Amino acid sequence: MATPNRLPVYIPVSISGPITDMPPVKQTSRKPLGTGTLLRWSNPALYVVGLIPAVWTFYLAVADQLGADPLKVLERSLGLWALRFIVLSLAITPLRKFAGVNLLRYRRALGLLAFIYALLHLTVYLWLDQGLDLHAIVKDIIKRPYITIGMLAFLILVPLAATSNAFSIKRLGPAWQKLHRWVYLAAAAAALHFVMLVKSITFEPAFYATLVSGLLLLRVFTGKRANKPRRATVAAE
């Protein structure tokens, strides 16, 4: 099973690394016109679809349809979607390596969606939950490990989101990949943030913690093998 899926050495650096972002234009231009159009629109469509949960949850909140404690539901739901998109973005590389499904073109959108949800989640916490009470917020961030860890996850996502564009990839070169490996820490922190805030470990946080651990462990066990050909190509360039 491993043989047909093993990484071919000739894959260019831009799509071989576990983290590399990739401008979709290069690939689509080689496909037949119909498929190309579909592919070109699939990325904007992903952003639109990805933002539906946010729009829907805000709508339910405004329409008072989120139950007795709507703020908590809104806050949790945005945070959970951020975590879901991080998980999805981390699943892209294993999917390609082990299942031969190449969804690399969607990784940037998934990562940026994760960031957008994290930003909304943080905004709701700062503004609606804490009422912009800076004193309480700073105390919370310092004293509450789960909030400290949540903030850490968000702060990591900021430079990653800021460099999720073709210009930054070109500009940063190999450093870009190095920078974007921080997503592993962000994912671990986000999952831990979720596990730590619940009163008792229930199915949902345990489920996401397991998913993230699994996806990160895959990197640990396959990382070394996968790194070698990529470094060689980088050097050749």
Place this chain on the structure above:
Amino acid sequence: MLIRRPPDIPSSEITPKRLYLRRRDMIAGLLAAGVLAAGPRTRATAAPLPAAKSPSSTDERQTTRADATSYNNFYEFGVNKDDPAKYANALTVAPWSVKIDGLVDKPATYTLEDVLKSAPLEERVYRLRCVEGWSMVIPWIGFPLAALLKSVGPQSGAKYVAFETLVRPDEMPGQKGFFQPLEWPYVEGLRLDEAMHPLTILAVGMYGETLPNQNGAPLRLVVPWKYGFKSIKSIVRISLTDKQPPTTWNIMAASEYGFFSNVNPEVDHPRWSQASERRIGEGSGIFTKRRPTLMFNGYAEQVAGLYSGLDLRANY
């Protein structure tokens, strides 16, 4: 912290005599409502439950019945807030009996009807503060736990009261399946003086009606100055003991949930602040502002004396 010893409320002040004299009518009312109905097991349907308002009620704006009956922590039915309202219908609450044992003169299994004979019902509008940081104001209908305890004759060695919730996986979906968040039965406990305090009640109703299943039908504890999880639901056993009984959340995480679990804005939960709370239904929807949490949930005047000399930081 400075603790002022407040005057106790005499029980005559809490239970007006005219109410006390009406206690038989109330049992009759419960019987008519089907709560106490003998014969085949039946499910409780909310039935009117007349009770006069007790003076120890707060006049703060009450949480809506819809919110108080749809946003519940009752892990026997699932861990989500809406699980109890979804699944508790399946629970049969009649007939119901409570085993009272341990250091009492009259240990026995009492029917709910027997239990209700101990005192007349009154409406107590209490603040409820959940350890998670939200609060409600709920008009309970019940009677002082002290009345029941006195009627079974606590022995001199009794120092604590232990409570136990029903275990019935057939009707409580949270008690079966692969992922069990807690150990069953759910157990809780009070020191005897806390249990005998006039503010501590056993509730059988809320909002003028019998208790909905998701709120702990047919019989639950309400201790308004402690975090909500102390107010154990659907009680099937009450034991008087000489040792501090185990309590569910303390077993689960001893560093986070102590035996006392008194509402205290100065002693934070290790993972989150307890300084403020969100009052459910206050303000408008997602724009509900936090309000400061009060010492002993605002009942310091009545209960602080129970803890004079006790380090509340160490005994959280």
